[in-house]
Amino acid sequence: MTTPTLQNYHGSLKQALGDDFLRQTLDNFAVQYRANRQLIFADVNEKGLIAEIAESKEASLDHLEELYAQFREQAAKKGITVHRAATAKEAQELVCQLAKDYDCKKIIKSKSMTAEEIHLNHALIEAGLEVTETDLGEWIIQLRHEGPSHMVMPAIHLSRYQVADVFTEATKTNQDSDISLLVKVARQELRAKFVEADMGISGANFAIAETGTFAICTNEGNGRLTTTLPRVHVAICGIDKLVPTLHDALRVIKVLPRNATAQAITTYVSWITGALECQRTGTGQEKKLHIIFLDNGRSDLIKDTKCRQALRCVRCGACANLCPVFRLVGGHRMGYVYIGAIGLILTYFFHGHERAKVLAQNCIGCETCKDICAAGIDLPTVIQEIRARLNEEYGSTMDSALLGKVLQNRKLFHTLLKFGKWAQLPVKKGRYIRHLPDIFAPYQGFRALPAIADKAFRDLWPSIKPPEAPGALKIGVFAGCAQDFIYPRHLKAAVDILARLKVNLEFPETQSCCGLPVQMMGQRQAAIATAKGNIEAFQPFAPDYIVTLCASCASHIKSHYADLLAKENLGEQVKAFTDKIIDFSSLLTDVLKVKPETFVNNQERVGYHYPCHLIRGLGVVEAPKTLLGMSGQYLPSQEEDSCCGFGGTYSMKFPEISGVILENKLKRFEEAGVTCLVTDCPGCFMQLDGGAQRKGGKLKVEHMSEFLARHLAK
Amino acid sequence: MSTINTAAVDLFVAKAKPVTIQIKEVSSLSEALTLTLEICEQKPLGKLMLPVKDPDAPRKKTLAAPALAAESWDYLVKEGEKKGFEMIRDNLRQYLAGIDVAFSVATMGIADTATSVLESLSEDERLATMICETHVVALPKSKIVSDSYEAESYLRASMTKDRNFIAFVSGPSRTADIERVLTLGVHGPLELFVALINE
Ligand code: SF4
Numbered sequence: 001m002t003t004p005t006l007q008n009y010h011g012s013l014k015q016a017l018g019d020d021f022l023r024q025t026l027d028n029f030a031v032q033y034r035a036n037r038q039l040i041f042a043d044v045n046e047k048g049l050i051a052e053i054a055e056s057k058e059a060s061l062d063h064l065e066e067l068y069a070q071f072r073e074q075a076a077k078k079g080i081t082v083h084r085a086a087t088a089k090e091a092q093e094l095v096c097q098l099a100k101d102y103d104c105k106k107i108i109k110s111k112s113m114t115a116e117e118i119h120l121n122h123a124l125i126e127a128g129l130e131v132t133e134t135d136l137g138e139w140i141i142q143l144r145h146e147g148p149s150h151m152v153m154p155a156i157h158l159s160r161y162q163v164a165d166v167f168t169e170a171t172k173t174n175q176d177s178d179i180s181l182l183v184k185v186a187r188q189e190l191r192a193k194f195v196e197a198d199m200g201i202s203g204a205n206f207a208i209a210e211t212g213t214f215a216i217c218t219n220e221g222n223g224r225l226t227t228t229l230p231r232v233h234v235a236i237c238g239i240d241k242l243v244p245t246l247h248d249a250l251r252v253i254k255v256l257p258r259n260a261t262a263q264a265i266t267t268y269v270s271w272i273t274g275a276l277e278c279q280r281t282g283t284g285q286e287k288k289l290h291i292i293f294l295d296n297g298r299s300d301l302i303k304d305t306k307c308r309q310a311l312r313c314v315r316c317g318a319c320a321n322l323c324p325v326f327r328l329v330g331g332h333r334m335g336y337v338y339i340g341a342i343g344l345i346l347t348y349f350f351h352g353h354e355r356a357k358v359l360a361q362n363c364i365g366c367e368t369c370k371d372i373c374a375a376g377i378d379l380p381t382v383i384q385e386i387r388a389r390l391n392e393e394y395g396s397t398m399d400s401a402l403l404g405k406v407l408q409n410r411k412l413f414h415t416l417l418k419f420g421k422w423a424q425l426p427v428k429k430g431r432y433i434r435h436l437p438d439i440f441a442p443y444q445g446f447r448a449l450p451a452i453a454d455k456a457f458r459d460l461w462p463s464i465k466p467p468e469a470p471g472a473l474k475i476g477v478f479a480g481c482a483q484d485f486i487y488p489r490h491l492k493a494a495v496d497i498l499a500r501l502k503v504n505l506e507f508p509e510t511q512s513c514c515g516l517p518v519q520m521m522g523q524r525q526a527a528i529a530t531a532k533g534n535i536e537a538f539q540p541f542a543p544d545y546i547v548t549l550c551a552s553c554a555s556h557i558k559s560h561y562a563d564l565l566a567k568e569n570l571g572e573q574v575k576a577f578t579d580k581i582i583d584f585s586s587l588l589t590d591v592l593k594v595k596p597e598t599f600v601n602n603q604e605r606v607g608y609h610y611p612c613h614l615i616r617g618l619g620v621v622e623a624p625k626t627l628l629g630m631s632g633q634y635l636p637s638q639e640e641d642s643c644c645g646f647g648g649t650y651s652m653k654f655p656e657i658s659g660v661i662l663e664n665k666l667k668r669f670e671e672a673g674v675t676c677l678v679t680d681c682p683g684c685f686m687q688l689d690g691g692a693q694r695k696g697g698k699l700k701v702e703h704m705s706e707f708l709a710r711h712l713a714k
Numbered sequence: 715m716s717t718i719n720t721a722a723v724d725l726f727v728a729k730a731k732p733v734t735i736q737i738k739e740v741s742s743l744s745e746a747l748t749l750t751l752e753i754c755e756q757k758p759l760g761k762l763m764l765p766v767k768d769p770d771a772p773r774k775k776t777l778a779a780p781a782l783a784a785e786s787w788d789y790l791v792k793e794g795e796k797k798g799f800e801m802i803r804d805n806l807r808q809y810l811a812g813i814d815v816a817f818s819v820a821t822m823g824i825a826d827t828a829t830s831v832l833e834s835l836s837e838d839e840r841l842a843t844m845i846c847e848t849h850v851v852a853l854p855k856s857k858i859v860s861d862s863y864e865a866e867s868y869l870r871a872s873m874t875k876d877r878n879f880i881a882f883v884s885g886p887s888r889t890a891d892i893e894r895v896l897t898l899g900v901h902g903p904l905e906l907f908v909a910l911i912n913e
């Protein structure tokens with residue numbers, strides 16, 4: 001098997017981006033899925049259930065060996081033989097051996113991601129067995145000799161015409177492209193396979209320890225036939241599918257189909273307790289029933305405190321559905337066997353670091369997946385952790401040239417230069433680069449890139465610091481690199497507004513980068529040192545709040561500092577600091593309670609782009625809309641909360657993807673008829689403004705602070 | 715379990731609609747059987763999914779009810795044969811090319827997902843309900859609970875005491891694997907009727 005290099009990965013991304021059918025399909029799906037998901041979750045407590053699933057899955061992982069022993073005992077009593085396979089190879093061999101022992105020639109399968117994980121079909125065919133997938137999507141891709149492009153909808157990348165071609169070839173009869181007719185072809189062709197098969201192979205969504213029951217969820221009913229017709233049934237699942245009680249399974253079923261396909265439940269859930277009669281073996285005989293629990297790295301992953309949450313996954317596939325990267329390039333480029341956010345992670349653990357090396361880079365960190373994960377997994381954080389490990393293992397070689405350039409561009413990340421291998425990078429004379437090196441031009445054509453401001457905010461501060469306001473709130477300003485050095489005007493506008501609202505402002509000079517960019521690059525030590533420095537910088541001032549105009553800084557500080565600094569013996573200091581961090585919009589609405597009178601509203605048609613780190617990172621939804629409603633005519637637009645494609649260094653690494661995301665994003669605002677687009681993060685601003693400039697600059701882009709300052713009442 | 719939770723029944727009916735389950739109200743099991751005969755009569759003759767020796771030979775419609783109690787079965791056979799159906803009680807493996815209608819009785823209903831709970835120890839019943847074109851499930855209203863947690867203690871007991879094959883059936887067999895277009899009847903039934911028995 002060849003492993004992808006960054007270069008051929010870019011090639012295959014480009015190819016996918018040129019597949020209009022794929023993009024249109026995934027885009028339509030994302031839009032419909034989002035709406036349907038919301039409806040189907042309306043009658044259950046989504047967040048509550050997800051939290052319970054996360055908790056119960058964690059508890060199961062803690063007691064997996066006991067659960068396995070219990071399941072084995074219960075299942076054995078009821079005629080099921082239980083096996084355990086340490087590796088993919090062992091599992092393959094087990095199934096082949098069972099086929100031999102029971103003299104099986106023909107095998108049918110219902111869908112199993114675990115079987116895909118171990119490339120079971122491949123092994124069975126090598127062993128001379130005939131294998132037929134019976135899930136329609138799986139059958140289609142089997143006929144095309146390719147892997148799934150989505151965990152729940154494996155053939156979502158194909159059109160009806162392509163399916164008709166495949167069926168024409170398979171049946172040697174010309175097939176119409178009418179979908180209902182194609183489905184009938186499958187019904188007919190596969191029925192014969194069911195009847196002939198000696199062995200049925202299924203997955204299992206749950207293995208319930210208390211009763212030795214396992215359950216299979218399907219919509220097509222192929223699971224029910226696969227487990228009933230052949231005389232031998234082999235179920236295969238990861239050891240992570242063990243749950244203590246029926247209740248745990250019922251709970252997951254309340255979420256899994258809702259999250260997977262926006263159904264309240266899959267059409268069929270089969271609960272198999274023990275081996276039952278099978279007339280195929282002769283009257284009164286029992287079915288030969290085996291279940292294989294696959295380890296394949298799972299036991300080690302359980303001990304991996306940072307990443308083990310990935311084992312909570314219930315395989316709903318949802319983390320791909322709304323992912324901005326998946327939507328553009330599909331599952332064959334956004335995963336290996338497992339697809340989407342979880343695919344980036346599981347590839348690393350189940351299919352080797354080499355294979356994950358390039359793949360793990362392709363995440364913008366927008367947190368969309370985390371927001372809807374059925375098991376409450378913090379997917380982007382685990383992806384970042386894997387990236388850090390890959391960097392440690394391989395060095396940053398995989399993208400070092402480009403990363404180096406990024407770094408030079410970001411000399412403003414001055415603190416970064418103090419650390420490790422970055423220290424010896426050539427430093428240009430003077431404090432900042434005024435313009436980006438030309439070398440970026442070929443990659444970055446999709447947007448204009450900003451120059452460094454003539455005067456950084458830290459240099460402006462002494463001359464714009466507002467007078468003290470005795471007795472009023474003390475508010476610290478956390479500038480963040482981008483606004484300190486590139487967009488000091490955002491901060492200046494905020495200072496104007498806050499001065500009007502009469503608060504005490506302070507800008508501690510020794511603050512620096514929040515540390516997110518270095519964390520994203522996997523430079524953990526640098527991330528820790530910057531975090532510590534920032535806490536120390538604000539200590540003497542003892543502010544009531546610390547405001548930042550950068551949603552990414554705010555979200556990084558709030559969600560990662562505690563973890564990063566866990567071993568630094570800083571005690572309560574860390575929490576005291578992170579609790580005070582607040583985004584600019586929320587400070588104005590929730591703390592300072594601004595009134596419409598503060599602004600002149602001339603009904604400017606304004607749209608809003610939600611930074612990922614604001615809406616998902618900090619959970620801020622209403623504040624920006626409230627402010628824009630006071631100061632202009634706020635016009636909602638489609639998917640205003642979807643990622644703009646920036647993602648810091650991501651847009652440098654994968655400009656082809658970032659550019660298309662941006663294009664789609666700007667189109668939606670144009671459709672909504674806005675003349676000014678506002679956001680709350682300098683990263684998003686850089687991306688959106690750069691894109692709007694490239695398009696001729698008709699759409700004005702502003703930070704919230706600029707828009708409000710422009711509408712401040714005299 | 716003889717009282718009827720009307721709120722749960724209403725919920726079941728409401729949730730059945732979007733998943734294309736066809737709800738019928740009947741007063742007794744025998745009325746459910748009569749309904750099944752009518753459904754069989756009205757549907758077109760089923761298609762065969764396996765090659766047969768003489769595809770043009772005249773065929774009877776087929777109706778299977780493997781797990782039905784003797785008394786009800788006798789009634790069904792008598793009435794079915796009057797209508798010219800082939801009535802099937804066992805040996806379903808002889809009919810894998812497909813049958814027209816399967817009838818079964820649910821042991822429980824779960825309202826919030828419009829689920830019928832089938833406990834099919836008999837292979838014949840499992841096969842009949844999958845190879846039929848139309849599946850009719852009889853479900854006494856008194857057996858309908860609001861959600862799966864309410865069914866939990868019953869289900870657990872049934873899984874604990876012995877071997878079992880329980881199925882939650884919440885609609886006809888469906889797929890959306892080609893261009894995400896919802897299509898019914900990929901492997902199993904093309905339509906599902908639930909006859910709610912008023913008891
Ligand atoms: S964080 Fe965003 S880009 Fe990354 S995997 Fe999740 S949804 Fe995709």
Ligand code: SF4
Nearest residue numbers: 313314316317319373
């Ligand atoms: S990681 Fe979460 S969202 Fe993704 S498949 Fe697993 S449970 Fe579903």
